[in-house]
Amino acid sequence: MLETLDRLTVAELLARWPFVSQFLAEHGIEVGDDQSLTVADALSKGGAAGSLNATLSGLSDFISEMEQFLGTDEDTIREITILGGRDKSGQPEPVAEITVKVGEVICLVGPTGSGKSRLLADIEWVAQGDTPTGRSIRLNGQVPDGKWRTSSEHKLVAQLSQNMNFVMDLTVLEFLKLHAESRQVADPEQKIQHIGEWANKLAGEPFTLDTPVTSLSGGQSRALMIADTAVLSRSPVVLIDEIENAGIDRQEALSILIQQEKIVLMATHDPILALLGDRRVVLRNGAMNMVVAPSEAEHANLEQLRQLDARLMSLRHRLRQGERLDEI
Amino acid sequence: MRFVTVSGPPSSGKTSIILKTLAHLRQDDSKVGVVKFDCLATEDDELYRKHGIPVRKGLAGALCPDHYFVSNVQECVQWGLEQGLDLLVSESAGLCNRCSPHIRQVTAVCVIDNLSGIGTPKKIGPMLKAADQVVITKGDIVSQAEREVFAARVHLVNPKARILHVNGITGQGSFELSTLWNAGEETATVEGKTLRFSMPAALCSYCLGETRIGAAYQMGNVRKMDLQAGKEVGDDA
Numbered sequence: 001m002l003e004t005l006d007r008l009t010v011a012e013l014l015a016r017w018p019f020v021s022q023f024l025a026e027h028g029i030e031v032g033d034d035q036s037l038t039v040a041d042a043l044s045k046g047g048a049a050g051s052l053n054a055t056l057s058g059l060s061d062f063i064s065e066m067e068q069f070l071g072t073d074e075d076t077i078r079e080i081t082i083l084g085g086r087d088k089s090g091q092p093e094p095v096a097e098i099t100v101k102v103g104e105v106i107c108l109v110g111p112t113g114s115g116k117s118r119l120l121a122d123i124e125w126v127a128q129g130d131t132p133t134g135r136s137i138r139l140n141g142q143v144p145d146g147k148w149r150t151s152s153e154h155k156l157v158a159q160l161s162q163n164m165n166f167v168m169d170l171t172v173l174e175f176l177k178l179h180a181e182s183r184q185v186a187d188p189e190q191k192i193q194h195i196g197e198w199a200n201k202l203a204g205e206p207f208t209l210d211t212p213v214t215s216l217s218g219g220q221s222r223a224l225m226i227a228d229t230a231v232l233s234r235s236p237v238v239l240i241d242e243i244e245n246a247g248i249d250r251q252e253a254l255s256i257l258i259q260q261e262k263i264v265l266m267a268t269h270d271p272i273l274a275l276l277g278d279r280r281v282v283l284r285n286g287a288m289n290m291v292v293a294p295s296e297a298e299h300a301n302l303e304q305l306r307q308l309d310a311r312l313m314s315l316r317h318r319l320r321q322g323e324r325l326d327e328i
Numbered sequence: 329m330r331f332v333t334v335s336g337p338p339s340s341g342k343t344s345i346i347l348k349t350l351a352h353l354r355q356d357d358s359k360v361g362v363v364k365f366d367c368l369a370t371e372d373d374e375l376y377r378k379h380g381i382p383v384r385k386g387l388a389g390a391l392c393p394d395h396y397f398v399s400n401v402q403e404c405v406q407w408g409l410e411q412g413l414d415l416l417v418s419e420s421a422g423l424c425n426r427c428s429p430h431i432r433q434v435t436a437v438c439v440i441d442n443l444s445g446i447g448t449p450k451k452i453g454p455m456l457k458a459a460d461q462v463v464i465t466k467g468d469i470v471s472q473a474e475r476e477v478f479a480a481r482v483h484l485v486n487p488k489a490r491i492l493h494v495n496g497i498t499g500q501g502s503f504e505l506s507t508l509w510n511a512g513e514e515t516a517t518v519e520g521k522t523l524r525f526s527m528p529a530a531l532c533s534y535c536l537g538e539t540r541i542g543a544a545y546q547m548g549n550v551r552k553m554d555l556q557a558g559k560e561v562g563d564d565a
Contacts, residue, residue, distance in 0.1 A: 117500050125504045132352075132503060150490060158472045167443055167470050178446075179473040182480035221471075229472045 005063075006040035006056055013039055018078075018102065018261065023062050077156075077236035078102055078140050080123065080263060085134030087287035088115075093133070095288035098281065102236065105254055105264040107274045110283030116267050118286060120239055123265075124157040125149060133286065158233040160225055161241035166213035172196065172224065173209040179232050191231050198227035198256055202249050219247020226253045230260040240266040243273065245309070246316075251276060272309060275302045329408055330415045331515040333429050335455040336439035337448075341465035342419050343372045344496030345439055345505070347379060350417070352506035354381075358414040363404045365397050365429075367422035382411055390537075393420070394427040394527045401431070405518050415509060428455035430524040435512035438489075441466040442478050449481040454525035456482070461508055462489045465496050 005013070010029065013020055029042050037045065043055055079101040084093030100106055108116050115133075122135045126148045129136050137144060147154050168175060176195055180188035192209070200206045202223035207216060216224060222243065229238055238257055243250045243266075254276060257264050268274055275294050282289045315328060336342045350360045361382040364372050368387065376383040384407060388396035397420055408416035420429045430436035438459035440448065443466050449456060456462060462482050467475050479491050490508065494501035532548040 117498055121500050121503065124501075130507070155476075159467075159475075160472060161468060163469050164471050165469060166474065168446065168474060175473070178477055182477045225471045225473070233472055233476060 005060055006038060006043075006052075008039055009036055010039060010042050011035035017063050020059065020063065023059055077263070080156075080237065081138035081141065082119075082123070082288070083136040083138065084288060085129070085131075085136075087285045089285065091287075093135070093287040095281070095291055098288065098291055100263050100265075102261045102263055103258045104279075105258065105266060105277045107277035107280035108265060108267045108283060109269060109274065109280055110289075114283040115286035116283055119281075119283065119288070120157065120265070123237060124155070126156060155235045157237045157239055158229050158235035159239045159241070160222075160229060160243075162244055164225065166216070166221060166224075168213060171210050171212055172207070172216075175213050176209075176228065176232070179228060183232055183234065185232065195224070195227045195231050198230070199224040202226060202253050202256070204247050204249075217247060218244065222248050223253070227256060230256045230262065236261070237263045237265060240264065240268075242266075242268050242270065245270065245272075246313075272302065272305050275299065275305070329405075329413050329515060330435070330509065330512045331405060331408070331518070332415065332417045332435040332437060332509050332512060333420070333431060334417055334437045334439060335420045335423055335429050335459075336463075337425075337441075337444060337452065338421060340439045340441045340444065341496040342421065342439045343375060345463055345465065345494055345502065346417055346419060347375070347381075348494070348496060348499040348502035349506045349509060350381060350415075351379075351499070352503050353415060353510065358510075359412055360415045360417070361408055361411055361413045363407070363416065363418045365393060365400075365418065365420045365422075367393050370421065372419070372421075382413070388422070392528065392535075393422050394424075394429065397429045398523060398527060401429075402518050405515060409516075417509075423455060424528070425451055425453050425455075426528050428453070428458050428523075428525045430455065430458045431518055431521050432524055433513055433521060434515055434518065435460055435509060436524065437461045437463060439463045439465060440482070442470045442475060446474075446478055446481050449478070449485045452485075456489075457486050458524040459486060459489050461505070462486060462491050463494050463501075463505060464491065465494060467493045468495055468497070 043052055079099050081099040084096040086092055118133060122131050122133055123137055126137045126144050127135050148156055176192045185191055196209050203220040207220050274280055275298055279291055279293050281291055334342055353360050362376050364370055364385045366387055370385060373383045373385040386400055436459045438456045442464060482491055492501055492505055494505055529549055532550050533546055538545050
């Protein structure tokens with residue numbers, strides 16, 4: 001790989017391995033810089049410390065390590081396309097096609113029974129016009145390989161919901177080791193450390209790796225589940241069913257999943273979460289009814305919503321301290 | 329008629345999974361029926377009836393439930409044919425972990441839940457090992473990591489099986505399961521077909537109703553633990 005890497009342009013490199021942006025940034029190349037330069041030229045220009053060859057070989061190692069973690073090259077899902085089918089009355093689905101790329105957060109909104117679970121099930125089963133909705137799924141623009149449906153090693157969707165709990169009688173460290181083993185990942189110790197750090201960053205209250213998973217608080221559990229799914233789960237799509245508004249940094253949680261090249265689908269009716277999404281899909285009568293991108297005005301309102309939220313949180317805090325809420 | 333044998337530990341969600349899965353087949357105007365096997369009592373037959381599904385129940389009573397199953401299964405298949413069913417499901421509850429009702433050339437399903445502990449796939453034995461499809465339930469209440477670890481353990485025990493996550497409450501995954509059931513082989517009879525795994529050996533005095541304890545009352549196929557060696561006989565089974 002070393003021979004060919006340096007001749008690729010930065011743009012080609014990024015298109016093929018989006019995760020190298022972190023690596024390049026570490027070596028003085030910003031994604032905004034001229035991307036038509038070859039990697040070798042850009043690295044020399046960026047004034048990378050040490051020899052060019054050492055940096056290139058580092059880049060090569062970084063890519064193979066990341067690929068190993070993300071599955072082999074052909075398994076790397078860069079985008080998922082949902083081709084619309086029909087609603088519960090048999091009418092054509094208003095959204096005929098939607099493509100979601102890695103690093104995107106899509107919110108699913110709609111009343112109970114509007115078809116959120118079915119949409120998810122269609123993705124999970126890699127529907128090919130053979131489910132009640134008649135939808136078809138494309139991976140990287142292609143008709144998917146059958147293994148996505150049959151193999152237990154290749155599951156498209158990982159799920160996180162509010163009802164989920166840890167049930168194993170293990171410490172955080174033992175638990176993560178077990179998960180890493182079952183996934184046969186390279187360098188498990190480092191990944192476990194990583195998960196621990198991230199989970200602690202997400203959870204307001206810190207915890208150590210020797211805490212039993214069953215005695216983590218709600219926020220800590222959710223934080224650990226998100227960090228663990230981001231790092232150790234191979235599934236490219238993560239479905240989140242709301243993230244509770246207590247004891248966890250929700251924006252940071254989303255950004256961790258995005259950094260790990262996940263496609264995030266989030267069923268939520270929380271205004272703040274919904275506005276954090278890149279787009280939202282409105283479901284109605286079993287169909288994707290429309291796709292909405294947050295408007296300028298909505299983005300502007302996000303700050304106000306955050307302030308409202310912070311006020312509510314502070315009232316909760318006061319209640320917890322035994323105070324009265326005569327004045328708010 | 330297609331025939332599907334469903335087994336699994338108690339309370340793993342067999343009945344819910346069967347109801348959700350059959351609902352999809354009935355939507356396509358398939359005629360479906362169920363035979364429920366249990367040991368001492370069951371009210372699941374009422375549940376099936378409430379959903380308008382023809383059902384027969386068999387209680388093993390004093391007999392070994394596995395032997396009872398295999399002695400009656402051909403008649404059950406006959407009943408299904410007489411009812412003009414497109415698909416017959418047998419649901420076996422109360423089996424010991426030594427056993428499996430699975431028959432060669434008949435779709436074999438094992439239902440097992442995420443809450444039962446990661447040691448369970450190894451402990452369950454033939455009803456999991458000999459299954460074509462393993463349905464894992466209660467995935468909505470445990471973490472993603474535990475689901476992955478549990479599925480990996482199932483995969484180690486039975487690498488050939490299709491592993492499906494099905495939610496017995498919402499039915500998520502049941503449509504997909506129904507397509508697999510529909511794709512099974514036609515079964516005109518199970519006469520002459522063979523079990524995938526032999527039934528437990530029996531015929532000691534307790535099989536014949538003995539209740540008193542002690543060597544003096546034990547006759548026939550009796551095996552003693554070796555307590556001195558510190559290792560249970562049969563540990564390797």
